[in-house]
Structure formats: structure tokens, C-alpha cells
Amino acid sequence: MAEGRVYDLFVIGGGINGCGIARDAAGRGYSVALAEMNDFASGTSSGSTKLIHGGLRYLEHYEFRLVREALMEREVLWAMAPHVIWPLRFVLPYQKGGVRPAWLIRLGLFLYDHLGGRKLLPATKTIDLRRDEAGKPLKPLFGRAFEYSDGWVDDARIVVLNARDAQIRGATILSRHKVTSARRDGDAWAVTVAHTLSGETQTIRARMLVNAAGPWVDQVLAGAMGRNNAHNVRLVQGSHIVVRKKFDHARAYFFQNPDNRIFFAIPYEGEFTLIGTTDRDYTGDPKAIRISDEEVNYLCNAASEYFAEPVRPADIVWSYSAVRPLYDDGASKAQEATRDYVLKLDETEGAPLLNVFGGKLTTYRRLAEHALEKIGGAIGTRGASWTAGSRLPGGDFAVLGFEAEVKRLLSHSPFITRVHAERLVRCYGTDAGVMLGKAETAADLGYHFGGSLYEAEVRWLIDKEWAVTAEDVLWRRTKQGLFLTAAQAAGLEDYMTGARHAA
Template sequence: MSGKTVFDIFVVGGGINGCGIARDASGRGYSVALAEMNDFASGTSSGATKLIHGGLRYLEHYEFRLVREALMEREVLWAMAPHVIWPLRFVLPFQKGGIRPAWLIRLGLFLYDHLGGRKLLPATKTLDMRRDPASKPLKPIFTKAFEYSDGWVDDARMVVLNARDAADRGATILSRYKVTSARRENGLWQVTVRSNDSRETRTFSARMLVNAAGPWVDQVLAGAVGKNNVHNVRLVQGSHIIVRKKFSDPRAYFFQNPDNRIIFAIPYEGEFTLIGTTDRDYRDDPKDVKISDEEVSYLCNAASEYFQEPVRPEDIVWSYSAVRPLYDDGASKAQEATRDYVLKVETDGGVPLLNVFGGKLTTYRRLAEHALEKISEAIGARGGPWTAGSSLPGGDFAVTAVTKQVQALRASYPFISTVYAERLIRCYGTRAPMVLGKAKSEAELGRLFGGTLYEAEVRYLMEFEWARTAEDILWRRTKQGLFLSREEAAGLEDYLAREAVL
């Protein structure tokens, strides 16, 4: 392939934007190659608060276009991927004399309900916290709360499903290949990539380059492309902590802090609560990002202002941190910088380059459509928009039919538990039987590494989802890292190392 095939598009970056663009373009008939220097979703795309949401707080910054687009996308994405996206109700406790008056919150929620797109998600309502079960884990200082709808997403799975679908539609998808050089030669891009183990270097020719490298977008421009004085993105760090379950209510909480920032407390993987996020400027290399002691204290203190039972650093069972690459609009505070995306085309020498700045999980599909408009203008149109009515791999069932899918899987594989069946449907949807294969008993699933992670699933992830390391599998593909001991995780790593040699 190297040196022979001329691709229409070469995409740099395997986060949600890069994989979304590759999928959309492949579905329209463009020839596409994509390179991700690490694992898919290993950067920003797996470091979010895992919400498909309109962005209620963005209304305060007058980002009405972004909020409206995001609100309209919630149910579109839910229909595309009901296995990895599902609705979630949020409780926003209100206290007199708080940061935002009740009328302002009501106005924001009215706009949230009516800006567009809500058909199946229930509307906002007011709660009497003297009677509602949502008050149980909270301090007894709230008499009123507002409840509204948004959605939850398994972010890393949504990314890899976009990559999988792009590959199924003909795209060449490379994980763990870094773009080391991208130069315009003879009317084409010549893109050189090197494998992480440095054993292989390949060169691809393409009519157009798409730089969707997220926090590394400026590094790609300065390094691989060779541009000078590059500064387009403002890096903002967001960190999250996971603690043992703080409440049994299926709803999430939206907490307002005295500094005007907000955090969420969200039911997570059945037995845990996710608390986040922080917002602070970040100036180091994105690959080195990790939660700071200051952020840990901030999240613990902020949550403890609301929960009767304090959240302490020693309660944390896992944490994660990522850098959001916001388009640098000159905002004075990190939390005020625009969350909207910006697409810019450069045509130096007549060979087009599309740079993708910003974006968020909820709007990735629309970002991809807008990117394809610019691609069509630059190198010629192929098929029209198609993703709105599509399904991501495994998501070809009704949003109300998750329970039916679980029951059907258990009927076909009666030896698996309901808990395991639910997890498989939430990860793989209608592709869950591909994971279990022809197994007629638990023993035929192979080695149990811990939690509900069997060898059959590990092999599926290696074959179909580019998984190579224990981190790929435990923290991005399955979240089973929360349920395996350190020794069990090491056993999985040893198994993968042996498989790589074979």
C-alpha cells in the first residue's frame, strides 16, 4: 500500500473528532487513512465527564449556537448508540442566597427544554426536597431542587466504535503510529508515520490532510507540518475522581460552587460515584497530565459541601485527568473559554489542510459533517450527510429495547449471569454474541482474569478493537479495572505480552 495508493484524506488523531470524521468520510465514498499515535481515545476523549449534554452552564456565556446544536444531538446520538449512551436525570439542588437565583435557573432550564431536539427525554421539573429521595445523601439545607434530562456516554467505547465502523467501511486505521512528517509534494501530502516500537516506518500519499490531533494539534502543525509561530489552542485541564457509591438514587447531581464553577456527581459502573470536573489552564505536555493534589482537594471539598458524608482523598479508588484543547479566544478564565469548535482550511501550494480546534463529545457528529463540507469544497464532493440515521456497531436496536437485548443474550447463553449480560450489552450491543462466540459453558469462555473479564472478550478486543495493553482493555474498552486487583491486572498484562509474541 505504501507509495502506491493515493488516499483522498489522511486523518491525524484517533480521538472522537478524528474517528468521527474518518467514519463520515468513509461512508460517503472517500478513501481514508487515519493514524493515532497511541490507543484510540487515550487522550481527551476518554477524560471527559462522560456526558451527552447540551451544556447548561454554557448558556451563561451566551453560547446559544453550541448549546442548541448539542441539545439537538442528544437524541440523535442516543438512537445511534443505545448500548453506550443512555438517558440520565440530573438533580440541581437550590439554596436561597446561592450563586444563581431561582429565576435564572428556571430561565436556563426553560431554554434547555425548548431550544430544540427533545422528543423522548422528559422535561424539567421542580422537586420538593423535603420529600424527594434525592435529598437523602445531601445535607438537610435544601428544600427545593430542579431536575432535568441529559445523557450518559461510555466515551472511549464511542470513539472505538467510530473507528471500527470507519474500518468496516474501508478506511485504513492505524493505532500506535505517530505522524512524524507531513509535507506537500507534487500536489499531494506525503505523510510519514512511525510505529511506537520504531520497527516500522510507512509513507502515505493523500489529497488532503485533516489535523484532528486534539491537544497536540499545534504540535502536529509545528513538528510534522513544519509551521512556525503556531498557537491556536488553549489547553485546559479537567480532572475527575471515582469513589465508592455515595448514593443509591439512579439520578446524578449538579452542584454549584461558590467560585461559580460546577461539578457533577454521577452514578458510575454500578458500585461507584464519579465526581468532576476541574477547570484550570495547563501549559505542559498533554501526555504528562495527571490530577494534582490541589484538584483532589477541590473536588473533595466541593462535593463535601453538599453530601452529608464527606468525600475524602482516601476514599478515591481511581482518578483520571485530561487536557481539553479549546480554541484560544482570549477568554480570561479557563471555565469561560469557548467550548465551540473551529474548523480552518489552509490551501498553501494548492494542497489543502483542515485543522480541527476544540469540540466535545456531544457535537462530534455535527463537527464531522461540517468538516466534510469543507473537505467537499476542497477536493470535490462525494455522498451527502448520512450519519444522523445510522447506527454505530452494535447499536442497531431501539433505545427502549436494552432490557430485551439482555434477555435475548441470556436466552442464547443461559450460563452467563444477568450482571455479565448487562455489561456485555452495554459494551457491545447486538455484537455481544461475537464476544461469546460458540461457548456453551462458562469454562468455554476461557480464563477469567477478574471481575467479569474472560479470555473470549480479551481476544475479541484484540481482534476487532485494536486493544494491545491491559490499560486499553481495563480502563478504556471495559472499565473492568475498577473490579480487578493489581495482581489480576498484572496477570492480564502477562497474557497480552505472551500473545503479542505468538
């Protein structure tokens, strides 16, 4: 980092919004620095239900603008990252006398099919659960269902891919750097960051500051900036459980609860089913978020109302929880609070500040575009919007070309299994072959940590994707934590510790 350099933008926060804004800005020619106090996507952005979706239930709250924007983004994002995003069909079982009448569901799905410029995703249809395999794992009282399209995303990976692409385009990306102070100094911001491992500090100057700290956006305003009246964010806890797979087909389920809340059951990592989410207000420290016994029981009981084989707490192999930093619009219930984003520009005291509130994975690219409009108005426009036709690292293959990419990798590295190849293409796309390099045998990939995780992949994650701990590798960059024993995970942690000390 050049001494005395003044960046155009300093972005606080390495979640999907911060990384998306940094990437868009760097691609337009702005000089950008971004600091994330922990690992990328270690907060809200890796704790989602992992969907690229319009938000069918948001239609009930008349959020038509948000739903339309999200629906239009599904295929844009799919084309941008066909390795970490793919289409998914959702089965919505219908029960007469249920929470929502059939006509209302049909109306919602009609709008869903026609609001958002759908081209490749198939349309809604009605299915007979007594004849369709989607009915097999369900209780026999469900005879009919609606089936519609949305998308699945590896949430943590799309965040780090945005960070990588921002860096490739010239941005300075600082992981594990906490902003301890941000103050206006003349016509620029002076931002002091402290490395969370070494404790070393540095001060970086920038013409404009973007506060995209997610759940910590108010804490940044109150702590680093000394504004004690910051109360803009409503924290809503969402928790998920993962169990051994409940069904063999590749579709997901959209379930409705009698309390008007909805939840999903989604095929996960080949051998599991992901069930979630919950919605409840949260007032604690976002770093301390954990699934509660109440939420575990809620999800198990709710899923057991649909599946013929009950879901019990003892079946859970993993769970995760995160807080959504929703803009506080005064909604009475957590599930009714707006999922839309709000961008607030502050130019009252000199160097401009943009605060980012709310948002969701599906609309992060559009949020970034809208942020760049405000940034351009504040410090001057550079370049036109460009991300709609772009590709994220590893995503430079045909949107329907996943199978061809797997075959190409198996041809390049015939010693790996098909399941391993599919996972690598899902994680890294065309970079998978680059990562495996000239290896001719599994032994050439180095130490085998367990599952399908080898040293060559771990080195890639350290060198290219800022991975520092075993948790970064096992639960964010990959989901191999589901397949490693505790002893194997400890072995990886020892390796990561050694790599840190050798760096």
C-alpha cells in the first residue's frame, strides 16, 4: 500500500454488499480499499438459506419492487457464476384449509412467473404428489403441490469470488483488519485499521467512505465514528439445521407453517438436507449468535408436520445461525420487516459517507449499482455499469455447461472421482483445473486431510482466497466440515497455524 496514497473509496465490510460494491467500483476505474474485520462472509452472508430467489412470500407484504428486481436478477447472476449458482425447482405442497388458499398461491406464482423476465427457468406447474416422487417422503395427506423455479447459491463462495475479482481489478483487499477509527480529515477520510492477528495498525486515506458492515453498521457509526445516536438496523435471527438427506430427488420443498411463517427443505452437499429458516428479533452481539433450543424444536416440529419420517434434534449433524441486518421500518413482526435495502448518503460534514442498510444476496449486484450511482454523484462518475454481462472468477463457461465442465475436469485429472470433480467445479468452475495443475495422481495433490480435501486445494485457498483458519476452509470456502472427523479438522487447523507462522 503506497505511502500517502489517497483512495477514491474505502469500504468497510467483507460481506456480499461490501465485496459487491468494491468489485463494481474497481471495475469502473475507482481506486478502492476494503477492510473486513474477520473472514469474508463470516457473518450474515454465509448464514443465509442459500437461495437466489424473488422472495415469493414478499408479495404478501406488497414488496413488488423488491420482488421484481430479485426475479430479474436470478438469471443475470446465474450467467455470471454458473459454478456457484444453479437452478432449483421448489415443491410447495397444498393442503385444503391451509394457511393460504389455492387461488392466492396461484396468483402469487403467476406474478412470480411473469414479473421478472424469466427466459431459461421453467414455469410453474401443478403436480400430483400421489404419483410424483416428490410425494414419497411426505405424509399422505398432501395430495397436490405447486412446483416453481428459483435458484441455489453457495453464499460464502460468491462473496469471496467478488472479493477476488475486486482484487484482480486493482482493489486493495484487507481481511482480518478491523476499523478502529474513521474521521473526516479535510476533504478525505482518515481510516485506522488494526490487523486482528498481529495487532499492527495503519491509517488509510480515502475521498469517500462506504459503511457496508452489515449487522455492525450501527456499531461502526457509534464506535469508529463516535455517533451514539445510530439506530438504523433491526437484527433478525435466522437459524438452519442440516440432517441426513430426507429424499433422493433433486428438488427442494417450500413449506408453510400455521403461524404464517415459511421454511425450506433443500438438497445439500449430496448427502444432506438443509432445513430453515427461523425469523425472530435478536438483541445480542452478532458475533455470539447461536441457534437456540427453541429454534431447533421449532424447525424439527415444523418439518415433522410434512415429512412422514419425523425430524428429531438427534438427527442434526450441523446447524448455523446468523443475523439479518434489516432496515428498521417499524414492522411489528420480524418476518414482516422489509428485506429491501436502503442507501443513505451523508455529505453534511465534508468527505462523503454512504451507509448501506439491509439487502439480500439476490439483489446485491443491483444494490452495488445503486451505490455506485450515489458514489458517482458524490465524488464524480467513472465508467458505466458493467457487471450485468460479467463473469466471476471460474464462471467463464456456458450457463448450462456444468456437465461439460465436469467432463473436462475428469479428462484433465482422471485420477479423481466424479463426485470430487463435481464438488471442485461447483466451488471453482474453470479454476478447478488450474488448481489441480499438473498432478497425475492423488498423491501429487499433497496431504489428504479427509473427505475430498487435499493440500493442493488448501494451498489455493490460502494463496488466492484469504483462508487463515480451518473454519474458513471447512465451513465457508468448502463444506468439507460435514465430511471430516474432529481429529481430521484438528489436523487441518494445525496445518493452517503452521502456514500462518511460515508466511
